[in-house]
Amino acid sequence: MRTLFYKVLFMDSQHPPLETLQDIKRIMERSSRFISLSGWSGISAGICALVGAWVAQSRINQYLHVRRAHDYDESNNYVLLMFDLAQIAAVTFIAAFITAFIFTWSRSRRNGTPLWDTTVQRLAWNTILPMVVGGIVILHAISMGYYTLVSPGCLIFYGLALVNASKYTLGEIRYLGYGQLILGIINLWVVGSGLYFWAAGFGVLHILYGAIMWWKYERKS
DSSP: OHHHHHHHHTOOTTSOHHHHHHHHHHHHHHHHSBOOOOHHHHHHHHHHHHHHHHHHHHHHHHHHHHHHHOOSOOHHHHHHHHHHHHHHHHHHHHHHHHHHHHHHHHHHHHHTOOSSSHHHHHHHHHHHHHHHHHHHHHHHHHHTTOGGGHHHHHHHHHHHHHHHHGGGBOTTHHHHHHHHHHHHHHHHHSTTOHHHHHIIIIIIHHHHHHHHHIIIIISOO
16 A cells, blocks of 8 residues: 555656545555445345345245134244244345345456455444344334344444444445434334334335446446
């Protein structure tokens, strides 16, 4: 980094001072922030979330149909429903993570920036910590039978993770975090619509964010 800094600082006099300062700013930003986060990562993650929400809603509709058709206790089917929904959520998360990683890795190669350095480690730590804490809280809520807290809890802790991580990547990601927080807080009072809020936060907002980031940073390239 120091070599690049001096190379820009002592470039020939044909470069205007403002351009020189902008080059220095870009070098400093690249050294302290992970700027290769791809807009396609957000779009792909949002699509995975919407597909997962559709599959989950289909499974819930199937459970409700069976419950209406029988008068006996459906407690076993309810447990099976929760297990299936957990599996759907896990598969959705894995698919979103893999596709987001592929697009980010591809952009990182094009930009010539490392995919794993001190800055990325800080980004990962500041993102993972709130999500792990949130996961523990949500698991405890499930064990206590507070299923209505699952969706808002996911949105709120994920929003906190994004806002916390925005210091080490593109600053616009904090606005995605604010959107998740707002949806999560509203969902605390709108009981019974958790899947729709989940789809709006993890699906629609991700797609909108990814499209904006692609248009702003990747369209010309």
